[in-house]
Amino acid sequence: xxxxxxxxxxLGTLSAIGGFIDIGDLVADALVGARFGLRLAWVTVLAxxxxxxxxxxxxxxxxxxxxxxFDLARSRLxxxxxxxxxxxxxxxxxxLVMAELSGIAFSFQLLTDISYLFWVPVAGLVVALFxxxxxxxxxxxxxxxxxxxxLVFVVAVWQLHPDWGHLWHSATTPSPTPGETWPxxxxxxxxxxxxxxxxxxxxxxxxxxxxxxWGPRSFAEMRTNVIxxxxxxxxxxxxxxxxxxxxxxxxxxxxxxxxxxxLPVVVALGKVGLAFAAVGIFAATFGATMxxxxxxxxxxxxxxxxxxxKLQPPAQAARFTAVTASLLFVSVALxxxxxxxxxxxxxxxVFSAMLLPLAFLxxxxxxxxxxxxxxxxxxxxxxxxxxxxxxxxxxxxVAAPVLLVYTRxxxx
Amino acid sequence: xxxxxxxxxxxxxxLLDQQVLDGxxxxxxxxxxxxxxxxxxxxxxxxxxxxGGAALGRRVGGAVGHAMTGTCRRLADDEASPLxxxxxxxxxxxxxxxxxxxxxxxxxxxxxxxxxxxxxSRIPGGGDARV
Numbered sequence: 001x002x003x004x005x006x007x008x009x010x011l012g013t014l015s016a017i018g019g020f021i022d023i024g025d026l027v028a029d030a031l032v033g034a035r036f037g038l039r040l041a042w043v044t045v046l047a048x049x050x051x052x053x054x055x056x057x058x059x060x061x062x063x064x065x066x067x068x069x070f071d072l073a074r075s076r077l078x079x080x081x082x083x084x085x086x087x088x089x090x091x092x093x094x095x096l097v098m099a100e101l102s103g104i105a106f107s108f109q110l111l112t113d114i115s116y117l118f119w120v121p122v123a124g125l126v127v128a129l130f131x132x133x134x135x136x137x138x139x140x141x142x143x144x145x146x147x148x149x150x151l152v153f154v155v156a157v158w159q160l161h162p163d164w165g166h167l168w169h170s171a172t173t174p175s176p177t178p179g180e181t182w183p184x185x186x187x188x189x190x191x192x193x194x195x196x197x198x199x200x201x202x203x204x205x206x207x208x209x210x211x212x213x214w215g216p217r218s219f220a221e222m223r224t225n226v227i228x229x230x231x232x233x234x235x236x237x238x239x240x241x242x243x244x245x246x247x248x249x250x251x252x253x254x255x256x257x258x259x260x261x262x263l264p265v266v267v268a269l270g271k272v273g274l275a276f277a278a279v280g281i282f283a284a285t286f287g288a289t290m291x292x293x294x295x296x297x298x299x300x301x302x303x304x305x306x307x308x309x310k311l312q313p314p315a316q317a318a319r320f321t322a323v324t325a326s327l328l329f330v331s332v333a334l335x336x337x338x339x340x341x342x343x344x345x346x347x348x349x350v351f352s353a354m355l356l357p358l359a360f361l362x363x364x365x366x367x368x369x370x371x372x373x374x375x376x377x378x379x380x381x382x383x384x385x386x387x388x389x390x391x392x393x394x395x396x397x398v399a400a401p402v403l404l405v406y407t408r409x410x411x412x
Numbered sequence: 413x414x415x416x417x418x419x420x421x422x423x424x425x426x427l428l429d430q431q432v433l434d435g436x437x438x439x440x441x442x443x444x445x446x447x448x449x450x451x452x453x454x455x456x457x458x459x460x461x462x463x464g465g466a467a468l469g470r471r472v473g474g475a476v477g478h479a480m481t482g483t484c485r486r487l488a489d490d491e492a493s494p495l496x497x498x499x500x501x502x503x504x505x506x507x508x509x510x511x512x513x514x515x516x517x518x519x520x521x522x523x524x525x526x527x528x529x530x531x532x533s534r535i536p537g538g539g540d541a542r543v
Binding site (some may be wrong): 066067071074075078080133301304305306307308314315316318321322371 | 471473
């Protein structure tokens with residue numbers, strides 16, 4: 001393997017980690033860790049396996065058919081199914097753009113102590129300028145590498161000198177902590193699923209593959225990204241849960257503000273830890289803002305058949321450019337209404353979890369289609385994991401709205 | 413979805429709802445409607461297809477489809493989603509490709525053209541909308 005190829009592998013993997021951790025994870029993991037410790041860590045492990053399976057499938061489909069996942073939802077299941085899936089994806093991912101933007105603003109707040117509301121328009125402007133001026137590949141690499149400073153959460157676990165036996169006991173006890181109820185346990189489990197199995201990652205991954213001109217030869221690169229990137233992202237998620245368990249749980253602190261998620265790192269590593277965490281949060285939410293924004297634009301463009309992406313000059317993908325720019329503008333406006341970003345994030349990830357079957361079904365169908373995929377269609381392993389994941393996601397989409405109301409968004 | 417290894421083509425799988433590229437491989441839309449004509453002996457033949465929201469709205473149906481068709485009609489200069497003859501397709505596989513470039517097809521993708529010319533190309537670095 002040549003050095004440049006190895007380099008490209010590494011970078012792809014890095015951006016997979018960066019793509020995995022976003023505002024949803026930061027919020028959900030800290031929230032879950034503070035209330036249930038590692039007792040929901042098994043959900044993260046299963047969610048990582050599930051999203052790996054579907055990311056691999058959609059990457060493989062993109063490489064074989066030269067078409068991204070959303071394109072196929074319409075051509076296989078018709079314009080009505082496609083429209084319902086599109087509207088669902090638009091609402092969820094649109095809300096996430098606002099939450100991710102607030103995340104960028106919070107990272108500035110952590111460093112400057114000026115309210116995030118001041119930074120929201122600045123963050124919107126920075127995102128717009130970067131997207132306009134730089135090719136996506138470079139942006140992806142920048143936030144992939146800078147995002148590694150999130151690993152400070154893993155270092156913090158060690159520095160807090162936890163009782164490892166206690167952590168292990170928590171991770172192997174799949175039931176609510178004393179004083180908490182099963183419905184809340186289930187609801188926060190669904191929140192984790194929604195935060196970690198995000199369809200936008202899948203759509204983005206496959207659309208990027210089409211833009212990069214993936215073919216069957218790119219399978220090795222694509223799979224390396226999936227097999228290394230997603231589990232590392234999962235490890236990071238569990239680390240955030242672990243530090244929240246060590247610092248917040250004994251003190252009975254509830255996570256109500258995004259800035260609280262970095263407190264355990266400050267306790268463990270002081271100012272340097274805070275700096276790393278702030279930079280890491282900036283990179284993760286910055287990357288996620290671009291990904292959610294583009295994923296929404298891709299979804300719409302692919303449904304209607306517009307030209308999209310960054311390969312041609314913006315004026316030749318004018319409808320795509322107009323849609324993404326408007327969405328960014330509306331998200332800035334929404335964030336400035338002082339809506340609580342934590343609440344918005346929770347609602348967005350729970351709705352995202354509810355809509356998972358809509359996103360998974362066409363991918364699973366196409367990946368099994370003999371006519372389309374030929375020799376590259378799903379093997380037994382992909383199908384087994386894919387069908388189980390789809391089944392569980394159907395159960396979740398029934399249970400999520402009931403639990404959302406019953407537990408009053410996890411607060412009751 | 414390349415139909416290379418099949419002897420017949422399926423309207424549902426190979427034409428309807430498929431992505432259409434112009435002569436320069438630029439995406440212009442999807443096949444939103446197809447028009448069939450019955451011959452003397454009752455066999456149906458595809459005569460043409462339509463691209464655009466007005467045609468798509470008719471297929472989506474209901475209030476949403478109605479709104480989609482109505483919006484596109486109001487935005488269009490002439491007829492929204494005009495019929496393109498099936499002969500305007502150059503290639504079926506691996507993707508539907510037209511003979512002509514979008515710049516030679518003034519009746520297609522009006523909104524794209526308008527936004528490109530009046531909005532996006534005016535921003536520095538926006539590129540040229542005419543190509």
